[in-house]
Amino acid sequence: MPNLKDLKIRIESVKSTRKITKAMQMVAAAKLRKAQEAAEEARPYASRMTKVLDKLTSSNLDTTTGSPLLIGAGKSEKYLVIVATSERGLCGAFNSSIVRLAKSHISNLLSDGKSIEILTIGKKGREQLKREFGDSMIDHVDLSQIKKMTYEEASIISGKILEKFAKRDFDVAIIFYNQFESVISQVPKCQQLIPVERKTETDTDGEVEELSYFYEPDEQEIMEDLLPKAITAKIFTALLENGASEQGARMSAMDNATRNAGEMIDKLTIQFNRSRQAAITNELIEIISGAEAL
Amino acid sequence: MSEDRFNFELVTPEKVLVSREVESVCIPGVEGDMTILANHSALATAIRPGYLKVQESGKSETYFLAGGFVEISQKEVILLAEKAALESDVSVEIIMDLIQKTEQALEHASELQKCVLAKKLNDLKSIKDQLQK
Numbered sequence: 001m002p003n004l005k006d007l008k009i010r011i012e013s014v015k016s017t018r019k020i021t022k023a024m025q026m027v028a029a030a031k032l033r034k035a036q037e038a039a040e041e042a043r044p045y046a047s048r049m050t051k052v053l054d055k056l057t058s059s060n061l062d063t064t065t066g067s068p069l070l071i072g073a074g075k076s077e078k079y080l081v082i083v084a085t086s087e088r089g090l091c092g093a094f095n096s097s098i099v100r101l102a103k104s105h106i107s108n109l110l111s112d113g114k115s116i117e118i119l120t121i122g123k124k125g126r127e128q129l130k131r132e133f134g135d136s137m138i139d140h141v142d143l144s145q146i147k148k149m150t151y152e153e154a155s156i157i158s159g160k161i162l163e164k165f166a167k168r169d170f171d172v173a174i175i176f177y178n179q180f181e182s183v184i185s186q187v188p189k190c191q192q193l194i195p196v197e198r199k200t201e202t203d204t205d206g207e208v209e210e211l212s213y214f215y216e217p218d219e220q221e222i223m224e225d226l227l228p229k230a231i232t233a234k235i236f237t238a239l240l241e242n243g244a245s246e247q248g249a250r251m252s253a254m255d256n257a258t259r260n261a262g263e264m265i266d267k268l269t270i271q272f273n274r275s276r277q278a279a280i281t282n283e284l285i286e287i288i289s290g291a292e293a294l
Numbered sequence: 295m296s297e298d299r300f301n302f303e304l305v306t307p308e309k310v311l312v313s314r315e316v317e318s319v320c321i322p323g324v325e326g327d328m329t330i331l332a333n334h335s336a337l338a339t340a341i342r343p344g345y346l347k348v349q350e351s352g353k354s355e356t357y358f359l360a361g362g363f364v365e366i367s368q369k370e371v372i373l374l375a376e377k378a379a380l381e382s383d384v385s386v387e388i389i390m391d392l393i394q395k396t397e398q399a400l401e402h403a404s405e406l407q408k409c410v411l412a413k414k415l416n417d418l419k420s421i422k423d424q425l426q427k
Contacts, residue, residue: 023334029339041308041309041310042309044305045305045306045310045374048305048372048374050339052363052372052374055365055367056365067322076399150308151308151377152395159399202357213336213338214335214336214337214338214341215337215338216324216337216338217324217325217339217340221410222339224338224410225340226363229363229374230402233307236307247413288363
């Protein structure tokens with residue numbers, strides 16, 4: 001049986017751990033609210049952008065002369081895999097679930113004979129992928145200096161990606177991130193960035209309105225202008241969703257940790273009381289039997 | 295919805311700034327300013343940096359836009375702007391910042407983009423000059 005002093009020290013240490021996890025939980029809760037707001041406010045832009053793009057692309061756009069961002073590079077041999085994770089740990093399965101999804105996709109792509117390149121956003125994903133795919137990692141985006149995700153940050157990232165695409169370093173780009181559903185559920189998602197996904201003919205049946213648009217300037221220039229923006233918007237929303245998910249995951253992870261610490265303290269306290277009582281009983285027996293011997 | 299009004303939305307990546315029925319909007323299109331009333335024909339156009347004027351029942355609001363895209367259909371007008379702010383919130387510093395960013399982008403842009411960016415830069419500079427007066 002561990003002696004009383006050891007038990008006391010352990011109880012104290014678990015108590016201070018509980019204080020830390022409790023504080024982290026509260027910080028995450030406060031940050032979550034902000035991140036969630038930001039993610040929700042950014043959704044309209046992305047959805048409008050998709051709607052506008054769908055309308056424009058479904059109406060009479062020539063698939064042979066259109067922008068390569070839309071119709072693709074004509075092949076799909078080289079993939080750019082963008083993995084968005086967080087800068088910090090202690091947020092439950094948040095990072096590992098993204099990485100797991102990304103890994104399974106990557107191995108599928110590799111077994112299909114495609115070549116891949118990986119761009120990581122956030123330190124945690126890079127650390128986890130480095131061991132297995134260290135050779136294919138081409139770039140990393142550091143988010144540790146960024147306090148609040150802005151559209152500008154997203155456009156820097158998308159600028160990098162578009163520049164690579166212009167040089168034909170890859171044919172298809174996909175991004176992995178966590179979609180924020182609620183505080184307790186974040187769903188890892190995979191989305192294709194380039195070529196821009198668009199509705200197929202069969203999907204447009206509900207839309208009766210097939211207006212032919214006037215374009216100012218011409219179609220091609222508009223597309224040239226709009227497509228990069230659509231991609232930036234997608235990256236931006238992915239990063240915001242990721243931010244909200246991270247805080248949500250951390251909050252529930254820390255909530256669990258706080259509860260576990262509480263249980264542990266209870267158990268240790270009982271053990272402590274038992275051993276103290278045992279020691280007292282022991283002493284009493286010794287005194288009594290000593291007195292009887294006289 | 296009454297006859298002479300239409301639904302107008304001004305959306306930026308950060309939030310929805312305007313979403314209500316208005317009488318007219320004046321948009322700085324790349325090929326010239328245009329005022330849009332209800333029942334405008336379908337049009338899609340890019341936007342140059344400039345001022346957007348929203349009119350509704352006697353009141354009018356002016357927003358600064360740093361480029362974007364507008365889609366006009368029979369039912370509604372959706373303006374997607376990368377950056378937008380009320381005219382009163384715009385300062386020379388913000389414009390200077392935008393000019394700097396555009397100049398940086400110009401350095402490594404493709405031929406087609408260069409033309410667009412150069413125009414944008416020009417517009418931004420003229421706005422800056424106006425503000426400094």
